[in-house]
Amino acid sequence: MAAQGGIVFSDAAADTMVLSNDHYAVTLSKVNGGLLSLVDRSAGQNLTSGSRDGCLWGAVFPGSVPDYVGGCSYSRSGGNRFSYTWDDSSATLTLIYTWQAGLAQWIDAVAQLTASTGPYFDLSLTIDNHWATTMQNVIWLSAPVFSDSQVQSAYGPFLMPGVRLRPGFFTGDRTYVPTYPSDAAFADYWALDVAGGHFAMYTINPVPNPVRPVALGFIDDDGHTTDTFYGYHSYHTWVPVGESWSAPQIRVRVGQPVEETILAYREENGIGSYPSLSTKLGTGFQTLARAPLIKADIHIINEPFLDWIPSLERLPSPSLLHPVAYQPGGHDESYPDFLPPEPIWGATTDFRAMVLAAQARGLWVMPYTNPTWWDEESPTIQGMAPLTIEDVALLDEGLQPVYETYGGHGGYVVSPQAPFVQQRLAQLMQQWQTEVPVNCVFEDQIGARGWRRDFNASASDAMAYSDGWLSHVAAYADRCLMTEMGWDRLAEDEIGFHGSLLTWQREFNYATDYWGTGNWEPFPLSVWLYHDKVFTYQHDLSHLTMSTDKEVLLWNMVFGMQLSYNWAWPATDPLGSPWLVVVRALQHVVVSRVAGQPMDSFAHLTGAVTRSDYGAVEVTGNWHATAPYAVGGYQLAPQGFLARVADDTALAGVFAGLFNAHALSSGEHYIIVQRAPNAVTIYHPIGSDTALTVDAPAAWPDGTPLLVRAVRWDGHLLGATASTVQGGAFNVRCTQQSGGESVDHYWVGPALSVYLPLALKSAR
Structure with missing residues (x-):
């Protein structure tokens, strides 16, 4: 028929x-x-x-x-x-x-x-x-x-x-x-x-x-x-x-x-109909798109809040400052009682003063919280009589409260539909507006917790645990919420998802254990689903997936993820590290143009080389662990990448041997180039001293005399040399030091340019 x-x-x-x-x-x-x-x-x-x-x-x-x-x-x-x-x-x-x-x-x-x-x-x-x-x-x-x-x-x-x-x-x-x-x-x-x-x-x-x-x-x-x-x-x-x-x-x-x-x-x-990041954030979208995450674990920084303030000028502006472990007892203690903070770090007013100082520098602040799991010794749990733990906890089929431990820290999984839970979380969210006015709030585990049945008497249905957290997120959708990991429905109201397959592989050998060596590769399903709806980051807490090695950068660039950096271990001078320059420059110059863009296409050029297209930005990724890959006059280092903007206003990558069809010095080179009509900014934070040949802006004809200025992180001029446009390009000798100080970037412009002060001011 x-x-x-x-x-x-x-x-x-x-x-x-x-x-x-x-x-x-x-x-x-x-x-x-x-x-x-x-x-x-x-x-x-x-x-x-x-x-x-x-x-x-x-x-x-x-x-x-x-x-x-x-x-x-x-x-x-x-x-x-x-x-x-x-x-x-x-x-x-x-x-x-x-x-x-x-x-x-x-x-x-x-x-x-x-x-x-x-x-x-x-x-x-x-x-x-x-x-x-x-x-x-x-x-x-x-x-x-x-x-x-x-x-x-x-x-x-x-x-x-x-x-x-x-x-x-x-x-x-x-x-x-x-x-x-x-x-x-x-x-x-x-x-x-x-x-x-x-x-x-x-x-x-x-x-x-x-x-x-x-x-x-x-x-x-x-x-x-x-x-x-x-x-x-x-x-x-x-x-x-x-x-x-x-x-x-x-x-x-x-x-x-x-x-x-x-x-x-x-x-x-209906995911395509969810509000875009630009709709959710309005004028804040461009700021947050340019902002790398800066994890700030106060126990590792080991300074009170007020002592952070002088160091804030060393952080990228904008950036997303993420205070962690500030609550009484430190990480995985005292939840849901995050304020006031641990007294040794200062009072709530000190926390507020630091936040206001950061915001005055153009930073956004996003404190860590966890609304899903409450410390059994927290003031909230200890002082909620006449209520009992059965009134607030997720209850299993036997009507027993679900108890979990993390690294020796114990607590109860709470039921999101319990009235007391909703009331206490409302108080916490109010504190982040009035006592410590922050830009965003990170809520751990909402996007990572697996669904489970909830037999709490307040649950609308035994199946409604995940729906309860969706309702919570929707209620505070205007607070710039971010969470650990994430799933499709959460993308309607969340601003950011933190975590990836790389995190789980590096932390727990997850992929190899479950799928087998050589049997898997990351694939951009979530990127197609909601890259225009949420920012994605590597895990907010894991130091193993901060943007301080080339494999992490490769993942982030290919899959359109925001960059992250760990403000940690003061003895290592984390705010003076060349990796912070990589993170700042790459986020500001290239990643910000990928953020919030749908992925137009993804393809394998070879078995180990991929190409991702995000609007005007094309990213070629070399996943081979030992072999370089040549493309269009550039040679990508093993696990390197090349990101190019269609209008040639920006280019970045990790290169070995060849850049713009000209030889590089030995080793690997991290290079970011930003072109404007009147100036070119070159970042070369990692790599041996080398000559670079860089394409000039179209407005610079052959023979144009150029001034090349080495600039410190704070805009201070370290030295200057000359160059000339020849064949549509110019040469720059990039050194890591000038006058005994670290070079942050090189500013290049016509020798008679009147725009130098503006260019130097905006280079940060």
Whole structure:
């Protein structure tokens, strides 16, 4: 039977039925509705051997016997009856699962598959629970099986920016199934390049629908069928006996590459309609886009707040100053009581004075907080009688408060819908406006905590834990909130997400342990999803992913992340480090132009070289650990990058051997060039002394005499030399020292320029 637009349904065969269009052909069993095959017509290949054990869906009932009921529990002729109907007008195949009448426990279900004229079909499912106990999971679409040897790539939203799993993950018989939402899964989506074709599956569940938590990923199945795995997608539920449950809409896309399907997820889930960063921040957007994060752990700086003030002039302006561990007891103590601070660092008025001094210097201030986990010894917990911990904590299924420890520090996970929790957090947020007026507030763990059930009496629903934190974030959306990690729904109101796959790999060897050496690479799924909605940073606390090595810079530049720096260990002179110059110059000159821009494209130029395009900025990244890469007259160092602005106003990178088709001195060179019509600013904070040949602005004809000035960090002139425009370029001898002092940058302009004072003033 043919429906509109080339959609064809055929059930002429004895045991199978086929739903097809120009893009795909889905074959289902007439015995129980199980998926048998899915052909990608653009590739001419079947992608899957079908549902594991013939079960199109599955419901899980822990503690009951049996504890599983699925589509394979029914048949055409058994007591538990399967039947189907086809509606030509809506192109919908309805699969009906009816339990045998007269039994004490039973499950009825209705699944629907709706075809489209495009490269996708939609799935829906409703289950009536009359089993012996609560239904706690629904596996839907259940377990499509794939061949290990036929997978070219798998794509998962597993730790920002996402991951591409290589074939070795599957041939190595590995399994990975995180829960969305959490740090480990920022979207309900996964995709495969398999058998020369493409498969993607995701949930469509936009705001204002409640969050639908789900376990998703890939499970090795060699114990069942050799050299296979299956895709896993299991909604977490809490459906008591006698109630019905309906799945959100699932969309399966066939024959489309990953970029198209992740962008479809973005649009169909309403993420594209979230306010942009420029809309959220207004005139503050350009300031924050130019501001690297400066972590300021007061226990490491080891100075009271008032003693910070003279050092503030050494920080980039603008920058985002991030005070950490200032509360009584230090980090992971006293939550939610962050003010007043630990007395040895000063009073609240001293904290305020430091913040006002920083803001006067053009800095934004973002203190660390954690609203999700409260210290059992905090004044708030100790003084909340007549309330008890059961009134404020997240309660598990046994109605016990959930208690966690971090490095020996203990506390309770709180329920975001508990009135006392909301009241206390409102007081804290008010303190950040009146007592210590800050620009932004960092709220740890909101974006990193995995969803879990919450049986606190104040929770609107046992499933609503993540929704509770979404409501909190929405209530304070005008406070410039940032959080650890992050996931799609949070991007509507948050300003920044902090953390990445690189953080977890360096801190915990996470990717290697779970996926295997050589079996993975970072992939920009989150960048496509919400790069224009939130700033992304490496982790705000981890010193292992501050922007002080070239691999971190490579990640940040390729994936459009803001830069970070650790104001730490005064004995090492952190405010005089050349890395701070790298961070300041690169953030101001190039990264600020990437911030808030959608990623237009991402491609592999070779197996180890990528290109990312963000509006006017193109970033080439060399991921090879030992080999350089030559492109357009530049040679990128191993793990180096080249970022260029289309109008040639800025260029930056980590180079070895060649810059602008001219030789460099030995070693690696960190170079940032900014061009204006009347001046060129050159930063060379790391690398041996070298000659540079730099393209001149178009307004400088050949023969133009130039003055080259070496400038200290504070704008003080260290020395000057001459140069001349020849062949549209000029030469500069870049040295790390001039007159015995460190050179911050070189200012180059026509020898008779009257703009020098302005240029020197703006060079910071």
